[in-house]
Amino acid sequence: MSLIVFAVFIFFSAALGASMGSFLNVVASRTVEERSWWGEERSSCDSCGRKLTATELVPIVSWLVLRRGCRSCGAKIPLRYLGVEAAGAAIGALLAWRWGFSVTLIFAAAIASGLFLNALTDLYGGHVYDLFALGLGGAGMLMRIGGGFPGLTDGLLGALLGFGVIAVIIIASRGGMGWGDASLMAGTGAALGWQLTAWALYTGFMIGGAIALGLLASGRIKRKDAIPLGPFLALGGIVSIVTGPWFFSLFGIAVRWPWY
Numbered sequence: 207m208s209l210i211v212f213a214v215f216i217f218f219s220a221a222l223g224a225s226m227g228s229f230l231n232v233v234a235s236r237t238v239e240e241r242s243w244w245g246e247e248r249s250s251c252d253s254c255g256r257k258l259t260a261t262e263l264v265p266i267v268s269w270l271v272l273r274r275g276c277r278s279c280g281a282k283i284p285l286r287y288l289g290v291e292a293a294g295a296a297i298g299a300l301l302a303w304r305w306g307f308s309v310t311l312i313f314a315a316a317i318a319s320g321l322f323l324n325a326l327t328d329l330y331g332g333h334v335y336d337l338f339a340l341g342l343g344g345a346g347m348l349m350r351i352g353g354g355f356p357g358l359t360d361g362l363l364g365a366l367l368g369f370g371v372i373a374v375i376i377i378a379s380r381g382g383m384g385w386g387d388a389s390l391m392a393g394t395g396a397a398l399g400w401q402l403t404a405w406a407l408y409t410g411f412m413i414g415g416a417i418a419l420g421l422l423a424s425g426r427i428k429r430k431d432a433i434p435l436g437p438f439l440a441l442g443g444i445v446s447i448v449t450g451p452w453f454f455s456l457f458g459i460a461v462r463w464p465w466y
């Protein structure tokens with residue numbers, strides 16, 4: 207692949223990722239607010255309800271253009287819209303860079319989208335929805351049919367490992383984490399297989415711990431405050447899809463994803 211073709215490929219993947227982020231943002235917001243997903247087919251201003259035009263719905267670009275606010279009522283557009291779209295773009299570009307133009311890239315994008323959605327509902331509503339966690343696991347197992355019996359077994363082992371580790375923490379800490387986190391990791395495990403799930407748990411806890419320490423040190427949170435863990439577990443899952451095989455190769459272990 208020439209450099210120009212590669213650059214265009216990465217750019218389009220980032221644009222698709224931003225659009226996916228924008229879409230998942232709507233799904234997560236409506237789920238948390240218990241509104242129907244498909245009722246209003248187009249997005250409208252959160253403040254005045256005016257339907258947005260096509261040019262106001264371009265991910266990232268529209269936010270930068272409309273920074274000063276809605277054209278009708280002047281309401282500020284929440285920064286989280288930009289954050290979610292930028293995160294989507296980054297994930298799209300990273301996955302495309304890592305997996306290239308391949309079927310695996312489609313799998314990786316589907317699984318990363320599921321992880322992203324679960325992170326958003328946990329961030330917005332403090333809740334991991336079993337339906338979305340199950341959907342993630344279901345998609346993972348469907349994908350694994352291509353890997354035959356070993357692929358499916360790896361998915362089951364991953365689900366058991368993910369669920370088991372969180373379950374042990376819940377029981378030992380008596381309420382530090384919720385069962386939603388356990389279903390999220392069961393779904394993640396089915397999609398990632400047991401080795402990448404172990405790496406996802408490790409990176410998720412490390413990133414979560416580092417950010418919690420940072421927030422504590424800066425006084426943004428108190429020791430007793432609860433921090434949702436789901437977004438960090440989901441982030442760990444995405445980091446694992448990108449870096450897992452490389453990490454295991456450092457120890458001479460060949461991990462092939464999505465299956466052997």
Ligand SMILES: [Zn+2]
Binds near residue numbers: 279
């Ligand atoms: Zn408005």
